[in-house]
Amino acid sequence: xxxxxxxxxxxxxxxxxxxxxxxxxxxxxxxxxxxxxxxxxxxxxxxxxxxxxxxxxxxxxxxxxxxxxxxxxxxxxxxxxxxxxxxxxxxxxxxxxxxxxxxxxxxxxxxxxxxxxxxxxxxxxxxxxxxxxxxxxxxxxxxxxxxxxxxxxxxxxxxxxxxxxxxxxxxxxxxxxxxxxxxxxxxxxxxxxxxxxxxxxxxxxxxxxxxxxxxxxxxxxxxxxxxxxxxxxxxxxxxxxxxxxxxxxxxxxxxxxxxxxxxxxxxxxxxxxxxxxxxxxxxxxxxxxxxxxxxxxxxxxxxxxxxxxxxxxxxxxxxxxxxxxxxxxxxxxxxxxxxxxxxxxxxxxxxxxxxxxxxxxxxxxxxxxxxxxxxxxxxx
Amino acid sequence: xxxxxxxxxxxxxxxxxxxxxxxxxxxxxxxxxxxxxxxxxxxxxxxxxxxxxxxxxxxxxxxxxxxxxxxxxxxxxxxxxxxxxxxxxxxxxxxxxxxxxxxxxxxxxxxxxxxxxxxxxxxxxxxxxxxxxxxxxxxxxxxxxxxxxxxxxxxxxxxxxxxxxxxxxxxxxxxxxxxxxxxxxxxxxxxxxxxxxxxxxxxxxxxxxxxxxxxxxxxxxxxxxxxxxxxxxxxxxxxxxxxxxxxxxxxxxxxxxxxxxxxxxxxxxxxxxxxxxxxxxxxxxxxxxxxxxxxxxxxxxxxxxxxxxxxxxxxxxxxxxxxxxxxxxxxxxxxxxxxxxxxxxxxxxxxxxxxxxxxxxxxxxxxxxxxxxxxxxxxxxxxxxxxxxxxxxxxxxxxxxxxxxxxxxxxxxxxxxxxxxxxxxxxxxxxxxxxxxxxxxxxxxxxxxxxxxxxxxxxxxxxxxxxxxxxxxxxxxxxxxxxxxxxxxxxxxxxxx
Numbered sequence: 115x116x117x118x119x120x121x122x123x124x125x126x127x128x129x130x131x132x133x134x135x136x137x138x139x140x141x142x143x144x145x146x147x148x149x150x151x152x153x154x155x156x157x158x159x160x161x162x163x164x165x166x167x168x169x170x171x172x173x174x175x176x177x178x179x180x181x182x183x184x185x186x187x188x189x190x191x192x193x194x195x196x197x198x199x200x201x202x203x204x205x206x207x208x209x210x211x212x213x214x215x216x217x218x219x220x221x222x223x224x225x226x227x228x229x230x231x232x233x234x235x236x237x238x239x240x241x242x243x244x245x246x247x248x249x250x251x252x253x254x255x256x257x258x259x260x261x262x263x264x265x266x267x268x269x270x271x272x273x274x275x276x277x278x279x280x281x282x283x284x285x286x287x288x289x290x291x292x293x294x295x296x297x298x299x300x301x302x303x304x305x306x307x308x309x310x311x312x313x314x315x316x317x318x319x320x321x322x323x324x325x326x327x328x329x330x331x332x333x334x335x336x337x338x339x340x341x342x343x344x345x346x347x348x349x350x351x352x353x354x355x356x357x358x359x360x361x362x363x364x365x366x367x368x369x370x371x372x373x374x375x376x377x378x379x380x381x382x383x384x385x386x387x388x389x390x391x392x393x394x395x396x397x398x399x400x401x402x403x404x405x406x407x408x409x410x411x412x413x414x415x416x417x418x419x420x421x422x423x424x425x426x427x428x429x430x431x432x433x434x435x436x437x438x439x440x441x442x443x444x445x446x447x448x449x450x451x452x453x454x455x456x457x458x459x460x461x462x463x464x465x466x467x468x469x470x471x472x473x474x475x476x477x478x479x480x481x482x483x484x485x486x487x488x489x490x491x492x493x494x
Numbered sequence: 495x496x497x498x499x500x501x502x503x504x505x506x507x508x509x510x511x512x513x514x515x516x517x518x519x520x521x522x523x524x525x526x527x528x529x530x531x532x533x534x535x536x537x538x539x540x541x542x543x544x545x546x547x548x549x550x551x552x553x554x555x556x557x558x559x560x561x562x563x564x565x566x567x568x569x570x571x572x573x574x575x576x577x578x579x580x581x582x583x584x585x586x587x588x589x590x591x592x593x594x595x596x597x598x599x600x601x602x603x604x605x606x607x608x609x610x611x612x613x614x615x616x617x618x619x620x621x622x623x624x625x626x627x628x629x630x631x632x633x634x635x636x637x638x639x640x641x642x643x644x645x646x647x648x649x650x651x652x653x654x655x656x657x658x659x660x661x662x663x664x665x666x667x668x669x670x671x672x673x674x675x676x677x678x679x680x681x682x683x684x685x686x687x688x689x690x691x692x693x694x695x696x697x698x699x700x701x702x703x704x705x706x707x708x709x710x711x712x713x714x715x716x717x718x719x720x721x722x723x724x725x726x727x728x729x730x731x732x733x734x735x736x737x738x739x740x741x742x743x744x745x746x747x748x749x750x751x752x753x754x755x756x757x758x759x760x761x762x763x764x765x766x767x768x769x770x771x772x773x774x775x776x777x778x779x780x781x782x783x784x785x786x787x788x789x790x791x792x793x794x795x796x797x798x799x800x801x802x803x804x805x806x807x808x809x810x811x812x813x814x815x816x817x818x819x820x821x822x823x824x825x826x827x828x829x830x831x832x833x834x835x836x837x838x839x840x841x842x843x844x845x846x847x848x849x850x851x852x853x854x855x856x857x858x859x860x861x862x863x864x865x866x867x868x869x870x871x872x873x874x875x876x877x878x879x880x881x882x883x884x885x886x887x888x889x890x891x892x893x894x895x896x897x898x899x900x901x902x903x904x905x906x907x908x909x910x911x912x913x914x915x916x917x918x919x920x921x922x923x924x925x926x927x928x929x930x931x932x933x934x935x936x937x938x939x940x941x942x943x944x945x946x947x948x949x950x951x952x953x954x955x956x957x958x959x960x961x962x963x964x965x966x967x968x969x970x971x972x973x974x975x976x977x978x979x980x981x982x983x984x985x986x987x988x989x990x991x
Contacts, residue, residue, distance in 0.1 A: 181748040182851050204750060233691065240697055241669050254940040262849045263881035264666065264921035266655050266704040267929070267936050268945050268964065273668070273700035282696070294750030316610065320633060322724040322790050345793030395689035396611045418691050440690040462694040467682045472695055474951035479944070490695065 124195050126174035128188070130255070130286055136167050137284060137484075138253030144482050149280040151190060151219030155226040157446065159279050159489040160460060169221050169284065176287055177261065180205060184244060184261045186289040189221025196220050200292060208236040208293040212376045221285045227277025230376040231327035231338070234396075234415045240276035242291045248275060248283030251480025261289045274475075281486040281494055282479040296340035299326070300350050301367040304357055306335045312396055312417035319416075321356075323349045327372050330413040331382060338372060375414065378421075382412050385423045388450045390431055392420040394440035404434040421445075428458045435462065461490055469493060497544045497927060499590065500969050502960040506592050508570040510549055517552060520562045525553040525600070536595050539580040539587040540642070541928055543844075543898060548575065548589030555600040557713050561681040563596065564711065568679050573957050576707040578619060578650030581642040583845060584926025586654065586706045586962055596711065598649050604628055605714070612719045613672060613689070618649025618712045622656075625717060634719040637664035640922070641830065649712045655704030657922035659755040659829075660786075662880035664720065666922075668703040675714035676702060679953045689716065701948070706924055706963040709952040723788035726754070727798060728822045731805055732779035732812040736760055739781035740855035742808030743879045746785070747852065749804055751797050755786040756880030757829050760859075763836070763874045763887075764828075770835035773828035776812060783879065784829055832876045833887070840872070840889035844901045848912030849921035852882045861911050862886050869904045871897075883921035884912070910935055925963045934970030942967060 140147050146164030150156065172190040180203045187196060193213050200206055210230025211223045224246075229238040245259025259265055259272035272289075275282050306314060314335060315328040324345060327338035339346050339353075357364050374380050383389075387410075394401060396417045405411065409424040424431060428444065435442035441462035447455040464472060469491070476483065476494045488494065508516075510528070517526050527533055528550040537545045549572075554560050567574050573593030580587050589595050601617035604625070608614070609632050614625055622643040625636040639658035640646055646656065651667045652674065664670070673687035687699040702709060733739040739758055746753065759767065760781050768775040776782065787797050798815070805813050816822035828835075836843050850858050859875065866873040872889040886908060890901040909919040909932045919925070919932040933942065945964045949956065965973075 179851065179853060181744040181853060183747055184851075227692075227697070237665070237669060238692065240700055241665065250940075250944060252940075254944075256938075256941045256944055258941070260916070260918055261851055262883075262917050262921070263662065264657050264849050264878075264883050265918040266922060266924050267918050267920050267933060268925075268941070269709075269948050270655070270668070270700050270704055271944070271948070274697055276700075277697055293752070297750070312610075316612075319612075320721050322721060324790065324793065341789070341793050342796040344796045345790055348792040349790060393690040393692050415691060439688055441688070441694050443694070464695050465685075467684055468686075468695065468698075470682075471678075471684065471698065471952065475696060475698075475701075475948065478947035478951040 124173065124175055124191060124199065127171055128174065129172040133167065133169065133172065133284060133286065134249055134253055134255055137249045137251070140165065140484050141251060141253045141482060144484065146484050146487055149284050149486055151222035152215065152217040154213065154215035154218040155222050155228070158226060158460065162486055162489055164484065164487065167284065170219060172286065175199065182261065183292045184289055185292060186245075186261060186287055187220050188287055189219060189285045191220050193218045193220050193223050201295065204295050205292045206295045207242065207290065209233060209239045209242050210376060211239060212378070214377065220288060224276050224288050225278065225280045225285055231329065231372050231414055234418055235326045236293070240273045243273050243276045243288060244291050245289035246272040246275055246285060247287040248285055250283045251482060251485050255286075259289065263291065279486055279489045281476065281489055284485065298343045298346045299338060299340045299369050300346050301336065301338045301369050301371055302350070302364040303334045303336045303367050304362045304364045305333055306330075306362065308402070311335055311413065315416040318353065323353060328416040329375060331380075336367060336371060338369065375412070382410070382421070385410055386449045387423040387425050388444060388448050389446040390422040390424060391443040391445040392422050392431075392435050392440060394418060394420065394435060394438050401434065401438060432462055459491070464491065497546075499927065499961040500930070500966040502956050502966070504571055504573055504592070504955070504957065504960060506571050508572070513566070513570070513572070514550070516566055517550070517563065520566070521552055521554050521559055525555070527551040527553075536577070536580070536589060536597070539577070539582040539585060541583055541585040541588070541926065543892070544585050544588050544927060546589045546591055548593055548595045549591070551595040551597055553597045553600050557675075557677070557683065560596070560677055560711060560713060561683065564677060564679055565681045567594065567957055568681070568955065571955055571957065573960050574679070574711075575959050576649075576653070576711050578647030578653070579621065579645050581646040582650065582654065582924060582926060583847070584920070584924040584928040586924050586926040586959070588927055588962075590961065598647065598711075598713075601713065609634065611689070612721075613716055614719055615714065615716050616648055617714060618652075619647050622646050622648055622651055629719055633722050635722055636717055637670055637720050638667050641833070648715050648717065652703055652712050652715060653705065653707045654922070654924045657878070657883070659757060659878065662756060662878070663752050663754045666703075668700060670718045671699065671703070671715060672718060673716035674699065674702055674712055676710035676712055678710050679955065679957050684710065687716070704924065706926065707959040708949055708963050709958065711958075723754070725791045725794045726786060726788040726822065727794055728816045728825045729785045729787070729798070729801065730775075730814045730816070730825050731783040731785060731810045732776045733781045733783070733809060734779065734811050735809065736781040736859055737856045738809040739783055740859065740879070742783065742805065742810065743855065744852050745804050745808055746801065747880070749800060751787070751800060753785050753880060754788045755784065756878075757784040758782070758875075758877040758879035759829065759832065760875040762872070763832050763876045766835040766839055766874060767828035767832050770838060771828050771831045773824050775828050779811065784825060829876070836874050836887050836889070839874070841891040841893065842889070842898075843874075844888045844890065844905055846884065846886045846888070846905050846908055847920045847923035848909050848917055849881070849883045850912050850915045850917035852879070854915040854917070855879065855882070858884065858911060858915060862908060865904055865907055869900055871901060871904055878921070881921070882917065906932060927962055930965040930969065931973045933965050934973050939967055939970070942970065
């Protein structure tokens with residue numbers, strides 16, 4: 115029988131009523147609100163001009179039944195605490211959300227919708243959202259989705275809220291799908307010309323190997339396998355043989371490489387140019403033609419994500435990404451001139467038709483535009 | 495069967511005759527149907543208890559034609575019901591008397607298969623199974639496999655966020671689509687999502703999935719393809735108690751195994767399937783689990799070893815592992831034929847689609863059993879047990895006066911119990927016209943109003959499939975089940991009876 119796991123180190127603190135009343139008052143007064151958890155992802159959005167509302171103290175596990183592979187948790191709960199409780203039960207958030215700070219909350223994690231190295235292989239943050247409880251811009255408490263794997267009653271507003279940075283609703287609780295921690299993970303690297311990287315990763319996938327991460331840095335491909343002890347051991351053995359036939363020598367790599375990549379703690383991330391996040395179709399090897407000698411890049415997601423340090427103009431980087439079917443986000447301005455930084459949108463601009471729908475969706479959820487207005491785009 | 499369709503207050507401003515004149519300039523003669531004889535095949539979808547002839551049916555074969563048609567509908571306020579293969583089990587594609595049916599059946603081309611990026615770009619009328627067939631030689635497949643996959647179209651799969659037997663491990667339609675091209679009622683062509691793994695702005699891609707044709711018309715879908723697993727094995731496990739089978743499902747998941755499929759059939763379903771298909775099912779068992787494991791050989795062997803222990807502890811009376819591909823297909827054949835098999839037992843059956851947290855399986859089975867006795871209607875249970883999605887089939891005879899009404903009432907009660915147990919009224923079949931009343935139980939007035947506002951954000955005149963998916967608030971008031979949340983009654987000033 116499933117059991118509810120009570121954990122001592124996570125506070126149980128329900129601020130629902132207080133948060134509702136704050137949003138209701140703001141709605142009545144048309145007062146802009148700046149909603150945040152502990153602010154660990156604030157650098158990703160434009161400045162929030164409104165009156166601060168914090169979800170940081172709204173903490174606790176509302177429901178956790180490990181046998182159901184689901185958890186419902188209040189938004190202010192620390193991501194690190196949550197991951198610890200899950201690990202104690204042999205489970206994990208399979209989208210590997212980055213923390214960027216020890217005090218990152220799960221609310222902020224879902225609001226930012228970021229996913230780590232496993233994303234192309236196991237799914238994204240929104241893929242694992244099953245339901246949420248939010249306060250909309252009218253100060254109304256509402257609940258969408260639920261704690262079950264399949265649910266098509268009503269529109270999928272819980273996944274719409276993921277990645278909206280609190281601009282469609284204040285996130286009170288999220289219900290997430292969990293996965294078992296794999297009994298074994300094994301990481302390795304080998305030298306490879308960049309142009310062979312995506313093809314090599316695809317070859318491993320087509321051969322049915324349990325790849326859960328694949329990146330490319332400084333002439334080396336890094337691969338992670340995950341699964342049962344026996345399954346991973348035999349896969350690694352076979353891959354080693356395949357690589358040696360191609361005169362490639364795999365070296366074992368500590369699994370912590372991936373969390374250092376995810377948290378941007380590798381020395382690659384110590385550079386001073388602006389850091390761009392480029393999400394591109396996997397086969398976008400044509401991107402290399404846009405890379406200047408002084409640019410630096412790390413390729414993750416088997417080729418679908420590029421961390422790109424470059425002083426090239428923002429418009430140029432955006433048009434490269436767009437021409438290849440992807441988009442570019444200014445992730446960290448670093449030493450970008452402060453005036454320029456203020457004027458460069460963080461997000462790739464939307465087409466007028468898509469922006470119009472965004473504005474209408476925003477107004478449907480938040481008619482007075484009081485929730486984190488302008489955090490993604492000035493119009494929203 | 496009389497059906498209550500909510501009045502969305504749409505006032506069409508053109509006569510049928512004038513409309514035919516206009517549409518005949520947009521689509522060829524044979525793509526515009528308006529004689530009742532020609533309209534007949536479109537009068538219902540997979541939920542055939544409800545039937546309604548539309549004003550006319552259009553079968554465009556280009557995106558431009560669809561844009562022109564929608565422009566006319568927007569101008570003259572004509573409701574539009576988009577239709578793929580018409581296999582919906584909830585009446586999502588049921589025509590409206592004063593509306594057109596926009597059939598996407600002629601948009602049935604696979605535009606591009608990209609084996610490098612593992613994607614396929616297809617038109618909405620392409621059948622689900624046709625995608626997997628087209629990429630099979632490359633060792634690939636499209637994962638979501640609703641039971642209607644031979645017939646159902648990918649556009650309809652998006653509209654319903656279709657699931658299937660394998661979605662426990664491989665996700666729903668939503669998890670397997672990268673991009674949509676959608677035409678709005680104001681004939682704007684939107685690209686939602688991209689070839690990349692994420693897109694800037696709100697996740698409209700998620701919102702479109704399961705929106706039942708109420709937000710836009712899907713005209714192109716970019717789906718993800720998966721690599722076929724090297725090894726697939728199926729276990730057929732017998733139990734003397736249904737509850738032990740349910741409990742074992744939780745134990746399997748708790749142990750860290752995610753089967754590719756995990757299905758439960760009760761005694762009556764086993765018997766019906768066995769009589770029909772002779773798959774070698776154990777007719778004496780109270781329940782069977784079909785458990786499919788896939789992956790590399792080493793991975794599959796390791797998991798099966800672990801499973802044997804769990805099944806023994808869970809009280810399984812017999813475990814059979816399909817020894818070859820032929821036997822694997824035979825094991826599945828019984829499950830896949832369960833619905834037609836039940837069709838032989840009874841003149842009619844009504845298929846429900848509630849979902850519950852897995853650990854509530856025992857409780858819901860007991861309650862279904864009680865309701866079956868109470869109503870005097872037999873029930874056959876087949877479940878996607880791995881994800882808690884129930885498909886109780888209520889057996890009835892539509893020729894007996896009042897029996898369908900009784901069946902619907904009992905079905906409604908089952909869904910209410912699902913909500914009470916922490917579940918939902920529909921896991922994968924959609925709300926359509928069928929579960930509008932139950933929507934009033936699952937959601938409160940503010941939530942329903944939020945859905946209606948989202949609809950209006952896309953469709954300012956409410957012309958896309960009005961009367962489906964989301965009930966109007968006065969319907970809920972009349973149904974008498976406006977959901978009260980946290981003791982907060984919407985409009986407390988009004989008296990309720």
